């Protein structure tokens with residue numbers, strides 16, 4: 233099935249200035265995050281007038297239930313990926329449309345009709361797919377250019393992964409139109425390898441940065457929206473999930489762990505792209521060894537077992553060879569060879 237959630241996507245130097253016109257005479261409730269919200273309010277002081285809930289930080293059922301819209305006609309979500317996931321749950325449960333103002337360029341939550349839901353103890357619970365109406369995603373260059381660079385950098389890695397994971401699942405093209413559209417968009421995501429990924433380029437908001445932000449926030453989300461099971465996550469995200477079971481990796485961003493997972497995935501398929509990926513990840517200062525992620529050789533058996541479990545759940549086209557997976561992890565323990 234093809235699923236999209238967004239009616240309008242407005243990425244501009246003054247995109248925030250059109251929020252009032254979009255809201256019109258409707259009653260608004262705002263869900264606001266801790267870090268990015270003050271920047272948005274400084275640019276648009278009229279936001280202060282709306283009733284608001286401050287986001288507690290995790291997308292849980294309890295958090296979604298806590299947001300009391302009190303009869304509002306539209307919900308405005310201002311924050312990062314977990315806040316946006318929570319806002320989508322709230323909008324669906326209350327039958328109101330959503331307007332999203334991302335404060336980080338790190339994920340495609342604003343463009344996908346699903347939420348990743350966690351339990352109260354912080355562990356992963358499930359993801360819900362639903363029919364949410366996102367009237368507009370408002371990407372204001374002034375907000376994004378002043379957001380943390382590391383989140384953007386990790387978001388670009390996670391977006392490049394769309395290409396490799398789609399290819400892993402479906403190859404270079406498909407006779408199913410939606411899957412083929414997803415693959416085509418994922419090829420665009422692959423081009424982010426060519427942009428200048430530095431803090432200087434990000435702060436100056438170069439043309440390449442603008443192109444990358446659009447892919448991180450929108451096009452990357454549309455890959456799964458078109459391709460569904462044919463272009464969803466594959467081994468790289470399974471490795472991410474397995475790594476996340478280790479305390480030492482908690483300090484690393486999602487995209488950094490996915491980037492390492494890409495090295496594992498492409499090594500498994502004996503792809504000539506491994507070398508290119510590794511040098512790109514090194515260049516953008518992302519971890520490329522287990523050592524850098526704080527894991528030792530002793531952790532490898534548990535890591536292998538966890539990836540095997542994850543990929544069985546994912547129902548990949550072919551089961552993985554656990555012996556070969558173990559050798560790959562051993563080779564990625566420390567980068568001594570080239």
Ligand SMILES: [Zn+2]
Pocket residue numbers: 390469486490
């Ligand atoms: Zn991801």
